[in-house]
Amino acid sequence: MTSLSLKGIRKSYGTLPVIKGVDLTIDSREFVVFVGPSGCGKSTLLRMIAGLESITAGDLEIGGKRMNDVDPSKRGIAMVFQSYALYPHMTVRDNMGFALRFAGKPKDEIARQVAEAARILELGPLLDRLPGQLSGGQRQRVAIGRAIVRHPDVFLFDEPLSNLDAELRVHMRIELARLHRELQATIIYVTHDQVEAMTLADKIVVLREGEVSQVGTPLQLYDDPDNLFVAGFIGSPKMNFLAGEVVDSGAGSATIALVNHGGVRLTKPLGGRLPQKGERITIGIRPEHFGEAGEGTDIVLNVDVAEHLGSTTYVYANAGGEQLIIEREERHMGDTDTLAVSISPEAALLFDSAGKRLR
Amino acid sequence: MNFAPLRRAGVYVFLSLAAFISVFPFYWMAVGSTNQSVDIVRGKLGFGGNLLVNFQHLMSQVDLYRVFGNSFLIAIISTVLTLAISSLAGYGFEMFRSRIRERIFELLLLLLSIPFAALMVPLFVMISRAQLTNTFTAVILPGIASIFMIFYFRQATKAFPRELRDAARVDGLKEWQIFLYVYMPTMRSTYAAATIIVFMNAWNNYLWPLIVLQTPDNKTITLVISTLTAAYTPDYGVILLTTVLATAPTLIIFFVLQRQFVQGMLGAVK
Amino acid sequence: MAQTRLDRGEQFNGWAFVMPALVLLGLFMIYPIIWSLWMSFQVGRGANTSFGGLANIQRLANDALLIKALINTSIFFVIQVPIMIVLALLFAVALNDPTLKFRGLFRTALFLPCVTSLIAYSSLFKSMFSTDGIINQVLLTLHVIGTPIPWLTDPFWARIVIISAITWRWTGYNMIFYLAALQNVDKSIYEAARIDGIPAWARFTRITIPMLKPVILFTTILSTIGTLQLFDEVNNITQGGPANATMTLSMYIYNLSFRMMPSFGYSATVSWVIVVIVAVLSFIQFMIARDRRRAS
Structure with missing residues (x-):
């Protein structure tokens, strides 16, 4: 498995800085959550790791290799989007196999991988449906399935539960924790919800205005915050x-x-x-x-x-x-x-x- | 006193009258194609037995297959190229933002209201200098990049989720593959509506073909109608039969794809 | 600032997608407009042209036919556009009532004229409005008139024919814009107005019209451009006659350029008259919209 390192990562749009120098290491198999209020740059940072946004300065290494200028599909990552971003005109099966098709994988291997992911996520009966015929929770699982199929080194999740209702969110949270254990994968997960961060993370990265405010395990952040912002942000009800x-x-x-x-x-x-x-x-x-x-x-x-x-x-x-x-x-x-x-x-x-x- | 039922009746009378006026010319056209010119000019309202005679007269004056073939060929090529070029541009303007392109787009919107009449003279001189008069290229080429259609596709693209493009990039697709395999299938109904509008405009186009097509070989159906109508003693039986033939394709499209048709007409406004 | 590979890729793709359209528009729209500006300073006929300075602009002022075409276009615009928009609004409001029976049927019928080509329907109208034609027959039978109206040979009636024809063809088109806009209006606004005791007429003028203002402005602009483009109908029904009573700007440019000895220089000058008119009208409409928005 693969570790990540971010060294002096910066991002600005024109003269407006949005990420102001982030240094971070993420170990193999770690479940890392980026958390912070909206506008803190957590999603931008994730998209920079994915290769969807350019990195203005600094070095991004995945598995020891510098990835700043590598295409998203060649970084060994897979991403689950907030809106799920399922291709609406393709069946669940085709959605999950799409990346493999473009990677030039043979048909029978694609079918095998899709079947395997469907088994893990219990998507078997839904494989021939279109995304429009699925419930929110089912779409969520398909989006995760699409990521699993590619056997990525790192899974990236961009606020994946924010479109679900409260009950389903709790359910999917447990599902994700189980998946992490089962897949033994490195996961980077973005959320604005500190409860999600507390319950899922091995390591939480609290971001504020484009800077890392504190990094630590959930309990470290809860018991021993470095600053007023982290103290106020982590914990419900608030400190x-x-x-x-x-x-x-x-x-x-x-x-x-x-x-x-x-x-x-x-x-x-x-x-x-x-x-x-x-x-x-x-x-x-x-x-x-x-x-x-x-x-x-x-x-x-x-x-x-x-x-x-x-x-x-x-x-x-x-x-x-x-x-x-x-x-x-x-x-x-x-x-x-x-x-x-x-x-x-x-x-x-x-x-x-x-x-x-x-x- | 309650005026509501009275007002309601008034609404029905008003709408019925308007609907009658809207539909009557279609009836007139159908009836006319079966009558002799003298009867049409006298306002005969019933079907007659002159349809085949009108048809023979029409065939003796124009090569109908050729004319229809020309119209279809021009309309289909125009539609395919216009949709391709305009949707690429609409997608490009919306998905890849830059300050310069945003300025260019604003400039295009200003040009949107310039009527074709202001362009036709220099365009004609250009086409004749390039020795393209009497070619279909001359008819098709100037209309392909339609600002209206670019605007239409840009507006429609606003509803195309950006994350879909991101997902496809992570899945390893190149930008042109994203357009071809994700954008186009996702936007099917947008394309359907646009197809109808562009096809109809190309099929019904008159002024520009009138200017650049001057030999009988490559006349379109609209040019034939206007030639027939401009005759010293117009044969209305033949003319109305031709209008029936010219209107039939768009009428069929309208009835089969009514929803997309209206959607296309509404176009970029939403 | 150094650009990353990704930034350069985005820039490249952005241009690649819009470039085919921009090249074509440059070639077939921007270049002709600019070139016609240069052409408008050329005098002479056919291939025999020379630089004439402001001669063409002086000719504009003394061109009786151009003035006539401008007046005709204004008449069509001032009379036809308001009639059509009011009719389209009334249709739209009537059809927007969910309790109305045969809504779909009415809507389809009213929209049907939009399906016809301009040439086809103008031929139809020419046949219907002939002196012994169906329109006169009906009017005579109903005793609306005593003698047949010379529709196509009298300047006044010829204009009426053109106005009726355009109104027939385009009212349904405008109607669907209003219908679509009305469907986006929150129904509870009308329910609230009814509870407040606002009468139907006031609901129409005080709620519906203001809400539809942007669409009305948009359709007015479309119709304005349409009036300036007016060619197919007049060329087919009246050929600009009788006595140039239905001569439009487009038709005049066409005649200058393609009938008899072409005078491209001068027709380019007239083309620029249209460009200027469009610019001025767009500006006025824009200002009106902005003032109203401020006032409300």
């Missing part, structure tokens, strides 16, 4: 952010006053750079990491709404102009107007005014 100000700093720890909560203080041990006294800080804490009152730095919140989901309860609350979400395990919150919770130093993540994490 809470509270404004703070450094009141004391030194000897491997900083003490922060929560300015919107009566200036209560929190002391956090830090291994790296220590912030200056008076510096503005953002404190991040995940909804499930709030403790019971009395266990750490306490804050009192006004409850807006409590959502009972059965296994957990999300409490939407505010204090000092900050909206917060707290996850609680008890099923019945009762009709309280206020809620006291605590923030422990271990659960609190600190970010400086540039959004960079303080560790």
Whole structure:
């Protein structure tokens, strides 16, 4: 199998830069997800790997060979498109065998490959139908089948689930994970949905405005984000952010006053750079990491709404102009107007005014 | 008081009258082809027994097979070439964007409204200098690159998914193969509608053939009708029979492919 | 900036696809137009031509026949186009009513004239409008007229024949544009208007017409160009007569160039009159559309 490497990859349309220098290695058999908000350049980056968009600067290597100027069909990749892009005038069978036909493969081999892919994806009964006669989920499977038939080194997926309804999306997600295990293939997958990224990826690449914001496993990104953007983007419901100000700093720890909560203080041990006294800080804490009152730095919140989901309860609350979400395990919150919770130093993540994490 | 039923009746009367006026000339044409000229001029409304006589008169004046052959040949070649050239250009303008080509396209749109009358004199001089008068090449060539058809195909191409081209590129097709094996089959109904319109325009073309075709050998059906009509004592039986023959192909196409026909007429507007 | 192989390929393909059309258009459209500008400064007949400076332009001003052709074209335009567009709109609105019976039949019937060639239908009209012809017979029988109308030999009536003929041929064509546009109009707008108590006539003038404005403008432009092109019908029915009452611009250029001794230089000058008229009309129509859009 094949690894990929991107070195200083850039792309601009005229003078407008859209990819501003991406360095990345993708190992063989890895399931890598590019995730980010729309316009972050994730699809462009994927299309550059596919050879559908030109690379303005930098080197793209697939399997150790420089591929910048190689035709898409000769890069050892296959792609599944957002709209599936099935040829509407061809049967499922012909759609899947089309690339092999143009690669000059003999008829019986094409038939064998198509049958094999149809078996894996359970498409057998649909082979003689036209794409127009298929449901969304079936088209999706045909699009994947068309990729499988070519035995590519790398599979590229461009937001493949975004045209499916919620239920089917969950189903296809599991299907894709199974396929990855079965095919032992390298997969690069683009999505704007961080849940898809979290559930599918071995490695997530968070992109923002044409730059890599952070690379890591799903749990690394969740537990240990490098910056405010990743912290806010990964996780649902979102991480809470509270404004703070450094009141004391030194000897491997900083003490922060929560300015919107009566200036209560929190002391956090830090291994790296220590912030200056008076510096503005953002404190991040995940909804499930709030403790019971009395266990750490306490804050009192006004409850807006409590959502009972059965296994957990999300409490939407505010204090000092900050909206917060707290996850609680008890099923019945009762009709309280206020809620006291605590923030422990271990659960609190600190970010400086540039959004960079303080560790 | 409720006026609705009255208004509804008025609508039916209005539409029926309009429909009658629209259809009556067709009836007149069919009836006329079976009558003698004197009866037609007197407004006879029933079918007569003169059809074969009219036909013989027509055959004695023109080589009908040749005339029909000429018209079909010109119309078919024009249609094939026009569709090929215009769809290539429409696809090219839409799929491969560049600032220069976008400017060129805007220029073409400006030229769209220049009437043929403004071109015919210099075109004729060009054709006669190239010694192409009285050839089908002269009839066909100037009309092949139709701005209207380029515009039509560009508009239609907007509905052609870009990802289909991307998928074909990943599948290893060259650009011309994508056009041939993916674009053309996908756009079948667009081509069908365009075929009807271009064929009909070529079949019905009059002014330009009138200018460049001057020998009886290569006359088209429209030229024959106008020659017959311009006679000092026109034989209307023969004329109406010829119009029946000239209208029949387009009428048949219309009834068989009504939907595509209308779609083609609407063309680039959507 | 260095271009990659892919960028160069895209550029190459972009030009390759449009090039055949551009070459042909350059050769058979742009070159003739520019060349006719040069020709329009040539005087003389047949092959005997020489540079005449502004002589042809001076001749334009004193050309009574050209003025006549311009007036005729304007008459056809001013009278025929509005009648046709109003009729086409009425047909379209009537046919757009889903509760109407025989919709398909009416639509097909009204559209049918578009199928005919200009030459074929004009021959038909010539036969119908002869002095003892069917039209006069019917009008006499219905006592609309006392004596037969000299359709093709009287200047006034000859124009009426041409106007009727064009209207017959092209109303259905315009109608389908309006029908297609009406089908794209959200039905709930009309439902809302009915609930608000807007009467039918006001729904037509205040909702339908404004919504169809772009299509109406488009068909008006098409009809304008059509009027300037008018040739087949007049050449076949009246040959520009009687007394040049139906002479059109196209026909005049044709006569100048191909009847008797050709005067290509001067006919090129007249061709440029058409180009200028088209340019001016397109500009005016564009401005009207923009002003209306601003006002609304």
